[in-house]
Amino acid sequence: MKLYIVNGPNLNMLGIREPDIYGRHTYEDLVNELTAYCAEKGVEPIFVQSNHEGELVTAIQNAYFEEADGIVINPAAYTHTSVALLDALKAIALPAVEVHLSDVSAREDFRQISYVREACIATISGKGFDGYKEAIDLLLQK
Numbered sequence: 048m049k050l051y052i053v054n055g056p057n058l059n060m061l062g063i064r065e066p067d068i069y070g071r072h073t074y075e076d077l078v079n080e081l082t083a084y085c086a087e088k089g090v091e092p093i094f095v096q097s098n099h100e101g102e103l104v105t106a107i108q109n110a111y112f113e114e115a116d117g118i119v120i121n122p123a124a125y126t127h128t129s130v131a132l133l134d135a136l137k138a139i140a141l142p143a144v145e146v147h148l149s150d151v152s153a154r155e156d157f158r159q160i161s162y163v164r165e166a167c168i169a170t171i172s173g174k175g176f177d178g179y180k181e182a183i184d185l186l187l188q189k
């Protein structure tokens with residue numbers, strides 16, 4: 048089982064950015080933790096982090112061309128703005144799970160909109176790094 052784990056803008060700044068909201072662990076910690084988790088579960092993870100919307104679109108398309116089985120995606124701020132990411136997820140039609148580290152439902156009004164949600168089988172929010180593990184488990188069940 049091959050899963051793309053896609054992270055959007057500013058998630059490379061984990062550990063530095065707003066630690067009260069996002070915690071003190073880094074993006075590298077996230078990758079290490081999920082690599083170990085995937086190894087336990089027999090999953091091959093492919094990690095992509097980009098601050099650029101078009102690169103995230105390309106990563107989603109690559110999941111299709113490289114015959115991945117699913118996508119875990121935290122589109123970060125592009126969650127709330129990007130029709131391009133929604134269209135990319137719809138185009139490839141692979142099972143995708145939307146993840147947010149913070150509980151977006153308890154934050155600002157502009158974070159209540161998610162364009163990608165429509166193309167995802169589930170949304171997991173507010174569980175920190177564990178939310179990614181839950182997403183991997185959900186895709187494994189699929």
Ligand code: DQA
Nearest residue numbers: 057121123124147148149158
């Ligand atoms: C986020 C929530 C988004 O609203 C925000 O723009 C992010 C991170 C999260 O993981 O909680 O950059 O996706």
